[in-house]
Amino acid sequence: MVEGAIEAMSVQLEKLGNPSSLHTQGREVRKELEQAREQLAKVIGCHASEIIFTGSGTEANNTALKGLFWKNRPLGRNVVVISAIEHHAILDPAHWLHDHDGAEVIVIGVDKHGVIDLGALKALIDNRGDEIAVISVMHSNNETGVIQPIAQIVAIANVASIPVHSDSVQSFCKVPLSFSELGLTAMTLSAHKIGGPLGIGILVLKRGIDIPAILHGGGQERDIRSGTLNAPSIVGFAVASGLPIPVKDIAQLREEFTAGVLKAIPDAFVNGGSASDQLPGIVNITFPGTESDTLLLLLDSKGISASTGSACTAGVQRPSHVLLAMGHNDKSARSSLRFSLGATTTHLEIAKVIDLLPAVINQARAANLR
Ligand SMILES: Cc1ncc(COP(=O)(O)O)c(C=O)c1O
CATH class of the missing domain: 3.90.1150.10 (Aspartate Aminotransferase, domain 1)
Structure with a gap:
């Protein structure tokens, strides 16, 4: 882990207090946690309220894909579209939705350079756009490093009002990445890829979009991800996001x-x-x-x-x-x-x-x- 994140986490680990508690100690932790959220929001290019902390990038991917599918299926949209090069944290929940929940999963191929076939995606949207619940395409691939044309995908998807999620775990802090500029509905990030702690991820979810949760409980994080917030890791994530990577x-x-x-x-x-x-x-x-x-x-x-x-x-x-x-x-x-x-x-x-x-x-x- 990067030095600054270790220090910030160590300070936070000494603190007692559940950030959702109303007592002084809880409120103090909450204040620092919200400052961390603000800092991350600046780096991500989103509003602080659009950040939902999760236990990993894998969890954020699962929450986004399943949640957007469950939200849109009642509207007659039963198709999940992914690219052929997604990480298993998208491939496997997509296949799970097919095997256990009746989703039709359509996989869009890539060319020999590893870039998604935009023509095939556009043709699919032209023909069946009103059946698609969610499109998920990673911002960059973890095996080849190839960056995908996300802004173009969003532009094509917008025509049929299809939400786009992007697993941006590999791109964050390495290449220009702005949630609002890309026009995404949802985006996944993970701290350990930028020298932050293991076991903390972010689902960025556009304001005003509500999706069914996977975890139910205390109602934290817009009721989309219940569970006591991991303040030390969140603070460590924020510090790591502010340190320049050469x-x-x-x-x-x-x-x-x-x-x-x-x-x-x-x-x-x-x-x-x-x-x-x-x-x-x-x-x-x-x-x-x-x-x-x-x-x-x-x-x-x-x-x-x-x-x-x-x-x-x-x-x-x-x-x-x-x-x-x-x-x-x-x-x-x-x-x-x-x-x-x-x-x-x-x-x-x-x-x-x-x-x-x-x-x-x-x-x-x-x-x-x-
Ligand atoms: C592209 C991509 N997505 C998702 C993940 C999963 O993130 P996490 O390890 O936080 O679950 C990884 C991790 O290697 C990844 O490279």
Whole structure:
């Protein structure tokens, strides 16, 4: 966690008082919590009353998707639209709505650069706009870093009065992001992606929009998310959101890294759009002839952490649904790794990875032939 957030949380952890209590201690915590909400609202580009604190980005996604579906289904809107590259925290609730609640789920594909097919979305809205309860498309993808055309999606959806939710967990504080400017109905954020604490998320929900809750109880957070508010984590989240992330430096490091890797491994290639519509700190690379699990372990043994982006279910490694949606086959999707760069990444670390990579790739290719 970032230093300032740790300090602010430590102070708050010492304080007794439920922010919903009327006694002095409770009111004091409430005041600080509301200041944190104001600070976050400024960074998000929303009104403070549009922030609903949740226990995670996953919870915010579930609340938004299910809530907007339940709100609009009685109006004859039974269709949930998502993109093919959503995080499991959207894919799985969408499939749950299909399996348990009779929703029709329509998945919009992406092109080879990982960008949503706007033409297909528009055609769907032209034909069946009045049946769609909610559209959910992430602001940027967690495996490739590719940024999606959210403002255009909102413009298309507005024609048929369809609410749009965007999982913006990866974009927050990394690229320009304003809830009000995008015209969204709902947006998801999570603190731990910006150096804040684990286990605190935000559902930004437009003023005047009321959705059925998943959690019922004390009626906190507009009665949409009951449960005692986690004041220390909220304060930590607000502090983290105010600390600058050196995005330009990180993007430059990513370019340096990518160029170095492609030079060292000439048949490797990057998955994703152009540098300008990418998150600064994510790069996804395919190394033909390798298995990403082997690569991951070999890199890990040298102190380098990468990730595959694929889900492991009951010991069976599945290829990334994001890369498959971008046109990869199972084999090439399983030859791909995601590297994340952040504020603490150094030129030296990058040089070390580039230096080690040829031997690691050779080893992984040899292991793959066995
Ligand atoms: C795009 C995206 N959405 C949602 C989540 C889930 O957020 P949380 O970990 O707060 O549940 C993540 C976390 O990795 C993510 O990358």
